[in-house]
Amino acid sequence: xxxxxxxxxxxxxxxxxxxxxxxxxxxxxxxxxxxxxxxxxxxxxxxxxxxxxxxxxxxxxxxxxxxxxxxxxxxxxxxxxxxxxxxxxxxxxxxxxxxxxxxxxxxxxxxxxxxxxxxxxxxxxxxxxxxxxxxxxxxxxxxxxxxxxxxxxxxxxxxxxxxxxxxxxxxxxxxxxxxxxxxxxxxxxxxxxxxxxxxxxxxxxxxxxxxxxxxxxxxxxxxxxxxxxxxxxxxxxxxxxxxxxxxxxxxxxxxxxxxxxxxxxxxxxxxxxxxxxxxxxxxxxxxxxxxxxx
Numbered sequence: 242x243x244x245x246x247x248x249x250x251x252x253x254x255x256x257x258x259x260x261x262x263x264x265x266x267x268x269x270x271x272x273x274x275x276x277x278x279x280x281x282x283x284x285x286x287x288x289x290x291x292x293x294x295x296x297x298x299x300x301x302x303x304x305x306x307x308x309x310x311x312x313x314x315x316x317x318x319x320x321x322x323x324x325x326x327x328x329x330x331x332x333x334x335x336x337x338x339x340x341x342x343x344x345x346x347x348x349x350x351x352x353x354x355x356x357x358x359x360x361x362x363x364x365x366x367x368x369x370x371x372x373x374x375x376x377x378x379x380x381x382x383x384x385x386x387x388x389x390x391x392x393x394x395x396x397x398x399x400x401x402x403x404x405x406x407x408x409x410x411x412x413x414x415x416x417x418x419x420x421x422x423x424x425x426x427x428x429x430x431x432x433x434x435x436x437x438x439x440x441x442x443x444x445x446x447x448x449x450x451x452x453x454x455x456x457x458x459x460x461x462x463x464x465x466x467x468x469x470x471x472x473x474x475x476x477x478x479x480x481x482x483x484x485x486x487x488x489x490x491x492x493x494x495x496x497x498x499x500x501x502x503x504x505x506x507x508x509x510x511x512x513x514x515x516x517x518x519x520x521x522x523x524x525x526x527x528x529x530x531x532x533x534x535x
Contacts, residue, residue: 255518257320257426259327262530264415266338271472273409278473279482280491282466284416288335289349289462294386295329297357298322301379308437314429321429324422331415343471349462356458377438378447384434385444385451388505388512391427393493394420395516398524402490411530418528424521427512441508448505 274281299322309315336346361379366372397403397420403413434444460478467476487494504510525531 254428254513255425255522257317257324257429259320259323260418260422260525260531262327262331262415262418262528263533264331264334264411264530266335266411269338269409269411271339271342271344271470273412274403274491275407277406277486277491278470278476279463279467279478280486282470282478283459283463283483283486283492285339285466286459286462287416287419288332288339289346289465290353290458292329292333292336293350293354293357295325295332297361298325298383299329300362301376301383302433304376305380305433305437309433311436314432314436317426317429318433321426324426328419328422331419335415344466344469346465349465353458377443380430380437381434381443381447382451384430385448385505386455387423387427387430388448388501389452389455390423391512391516392498392501394423394427394521396420396493396497398424398520400490406491414528414530417524418531421521421524421528424516425518425525427516431510431512445506448502452502 272278272281274284302318302322302325306315306318309318336350339346361382364372364375366375397416460480463478467473467478470476483492484495486492487496504515
């Protein structure tokens with residue numbers, strides 16, 4: 242059922258469109274943040290999670306379209322679907338390059354595919370309340386995940402330390418193009434959830450599941466990359482390294498991640514209150530990958 246929504250910041254809304262992008266990976270090194278394999282591989286976990294995860298977003302949203310009774314929201318959801326499909330493909334295209342450099346991601350991506358296609362996929366449920374319950378659980382879960390993708394998008398647009406460290410410009414452009422679109426469409430998933438359900442207990446419950454899963458998958462993915470990096474003799478990933486990288490500005494700080502929790506759980510929360518659409522759109526207008534490599 243539709244619930245009363247917290248007021249969005251109207252100026253932060255912009256029409257959504259999928260942008261055709263192209264990134265040339267031939268010159269991107271394995272450690273694209275020079276001298277920092279841990280920060281490199283922690284961010285590289287995106288390439289493990291997003292191809293399957295964003296295909297799952299698209300699949301779920303195609304199922305929920307008949308539940309949308311607001312024309313503007315429907316338009317936003319269709320634009321969101323187009324952008325997410327492009328994100329999935331762009332990150333998927335990085336994986337063969339990593340394999341060419343000696344780091345085969347297949348063992349991990351096979352597990353991620355199972356997670357989204359089987360554990361979180363469609364279930365053999367009879368039509369009616371059980372099937373609708375499972376659909377709404379997944380819609381709420383996506384809203385919680387999108388809170389963090391927008392958080393990360395805003396972070397990478399402002400992560401100037403990556404530029405100072407000489408991070409590979411192609412990888413940085415991929416991350417900032419994607420991050421800018423996450424900021425651009427940051428309100429869609431939450432507004433869709435509020436439109437079709439909006440229950441606070443479901444919102445809180447699915448946030449807890451999504452946050453726990455993201456932390457587990459991210460640290461496991463970082464460990465996978467560090468332990469299988471052919472250039473490292475004893476690659477390890479741990480929370481001490483994460484705290485250090487956060488303090489240096491090459492990863493989001495754990496403090497910033499934790500501060501994002503009560504914002505999402507606040508009853509007055511609306512995603513438009515965070516990040517800057519103007520900054521995101523300005524980056525998208527100059528992104529080499531989103532503008533024919535100019």
